[in-house]
Amino acid sequence: MSQALDKTYSPANSESTWYSLWQASGIYHSAPSERTPYSVLMPPPNVTGILHFGHVLNNTIQDIYIRWARLNGRETCWFPGLDHAGIATQTKVEKELKKQGLRRHDLGREAFIERVWEWKNTYGGIILEQLRTLGVSADWDRTLFTMDESASQAVAEVFVRLFDEGLVYRGKRIINWSPVAQSALSDEEVIFREVREHLYTLQYHLEDGSGTLLVATVRPETIFADVAVAVNPHDERYQHLIGSRVMVPLTGRSVPIIADDYADPTFGTGCVKITPAHDPNDFEIGQRHGLPILQCIQADATLNELAGEFAGLERFMARKKVVARLEETGLLEKKEDYTHNVGFSERGEEAVEPYLSDQWFVSMKPLAGPALEAVRDGSITFYPNHWVRTYEHWMSNVRDWCISRQLWWGHRIPVYYAEDGRYTAAMSEQAARIKLGLEQGATLRQDPDVLDTWFSSWLWPMTTMGWRGPASDEVTRDEQSEKLMRYYLPTNLLVTGPDIIFFWVARMIMASLKFKGVIPFRDVYFTSILRDAKGRKLSKSLGNSPDPLNVIEKYGSDAVRFTMIYLAPLGMDVRLDIDEKTQDIASMELGRNFANKVWNACRFLQMKKFDVAQATSADAEYEPSTADRWIRSRYASTVQAASKALDEYRITEYAKILYDFIWRDFCDWYVEVVKVQLTQAPSDSQRVAILDNAFSVIDGTLHLLHPVMPFITDELWHGLLGHTAEESISTSTAPTAQTGDIDLVTEERFETLQQVVEALRRQRSEMGIPPGERLDVHLRVRQDEVEFYSSQGAVITALARCAELVIGHDLDKPQGSVGDVVRGNEIYLVVAGKIDFEKERARITKEIDRLTAALAGVEKKLSNASFVANAKPEIIENERQKQADWTDALMKLQRNLASI
């Protein structure tokens, strides 16, 4: 046994020491072996990322399962990595440049990308470093960056393959445009927010001067691109006008009045202006009716020459001016307040502009079918399961995925355009020439755009294992990565937030099925959403997202991990009591106090071990006490329950089971009894036998606790059980439930003992007896229990602070005593002169009232013929037993009351 443990657990030093040891010994590296694999894919944090509490929760859960699998002898691999996060990273670097008064175009594409790489190299690994502070036991040797060479190749090959199959195509569509990023966005990157604007009703004069059509719009700045006004074909008000023309205000242009069901006669005036270039619905109507397309808003969200005097104005400024001019010219009929939803860019704060442009799309329907099936047929299980509905809904209505981004940072689209306008996707210029049937040296231009970040993320299950794409599979055949995928795929668990179920989870399922014919993972655990005390999501901008490293520094990593797990039930939001001023989370004390409790329980055992003579061996004749057998029984149940909770992904319960076992059973009762047993034991060899029992329970308990509290458990495992520095609890073996140790008879007996002690304590407290004062106690028990209670005399005496303890079957209530009844046992505490008769009478009366009411309930049940006829026999028997017990207790209490 090593050095004495300190009085208080101080995580700061020991945690980093342990992590260094773990890392140096490379114990978390994994490779295919004879053992059953267990693998987890880490959701790759962004290179710009800094650890936040979402990561803490997410990675703690993953680490728990990884460590638990490792303890259970699985070949355990946790694949970590980093995401290049296209838009996010590029925006960051552009902001940096802006401080120097530069824009990316000033540098040029190549120099700019170089700057981003510099940024990535400087800040990219920070979060991975931070995850180590948290204790994450990933296989760092396998860390992958989504823009690493192998991953990039896979991305390009996948693109080419899908292009060749016609599943990736180019098209001119209305897409979500971010004027700030100057790039397209996918539908998933747009979030809708309610906005209070105005609904303007404009006068469109009929071209022949015969009247005016009133048209409502929230975007009067788009009138310059109007190509028609639509009315409902069944709308009698306007039927006669269909086919005639109206003048678009402020333009001198006339457009036709067309009939289309899209126009809702009950909304506004029933007339809709049609602007195909600036509204997805209008675009479709334009297609249906063969209308021309006019575009008046440009990529930077300013108006172009079509807008005449308004050209060059930013869209919202233009709206103001246009409205003003309409007002002047009398063409503005009315202006009403109007609240509706507007799409905003997920990252930036700006309103997304529906923008007509050439983009690349993935045709999703063919990919969605098998992916939907894999979840429906149970090959993949979601926890909590209700997310399946969301998944199904999205998958059934999936729309094509816009994957091109007008950015520089990312995987360049492997498409080459010939001078004649033809194009193809290929792995190189030369390959493209061959595909297009062009001669060597023919000029080609590569598509300037890059791919959506998620186009690399969806290959994560394969690229993390070294996959280089479908063509490589067929041609070069990478044995190494093939072996890894055969062994580790499908991975066992994915832990992620429900917010990226469409972005990532669904698409990984599609890609893995498409390219490897295998599901990427079996179980998906959706984590809780973290909120502050006011219920708001944690976010940097709100200032309600403390830096986890500071919190870890204050409470310890184990404490933070434990608290997060304890507080975060499966599938529900979690409120954290974040103090915005101090950036502190006081509830972390729960974990810290618990860690300290574990620490001190071990410290106690260690001290007792030091007290016995060195090298004493356990007395083979030692007969385990009731408490010894009780704690073994409780421990066996705990192993069983904790394992089951983990298997079922009820990690909060796992945490609670351990918390209660260690604190309530082990510390509050077992350790207290052990103190008595050690004092009473006649020899050191007996003491060693007693301690052996305690050590074996604490050894197993540390293993159970290790997945959630890796640092302190390894430290105690060494400090207490004398393991060498080369060993780690994390690579030792988990305990299995010894169901034979579960002994319900002993548990019942011990519980009664606990209740007797508690009753005595309650009496003392109510009578105001100072804790130090010892009083006589008389226990009247059943004849056949006298021996048992006598054997527990020392324990009761110590825990209930008795002076003299008299145990017998045939005892009378002593003079000057207060009494109580516990499971048929009568307890008398001799308080002599200190007795407060009023209080005592009140206490017993209250107890009698309670029992009388409870008994009445039972008797009512038992006298109910249908209850007796229908209820299960054991339930009825139970009620009968209660009736007997309570009748007996009532009798004893009444006698007690009478004697006061």
Next chain:
RNA sequence: GGGCAGUUAGCUCAGUUGGUUCAGAGCAUCUGCCUUACAAGCAGAGGGUCGGGGGUUCAAAUCCCUCACUGCCCACCA
């Protein structure tokens, strides 16, 4: 408009298959303790009838219906 969660003690939440005093835990509150592992602790106490209403059942916090409120996701009719 469609879908999914949630509503249990002052606060944050447990409560697996309806039935052992199941109405629990932590924090907070109150009382008393530095009892030689732990004051980051120990011993006690008070506090809720389980959102409202209805139903099924011998029996409901637990199952069904309905209403209300809260949150999230999807859709997005100018």
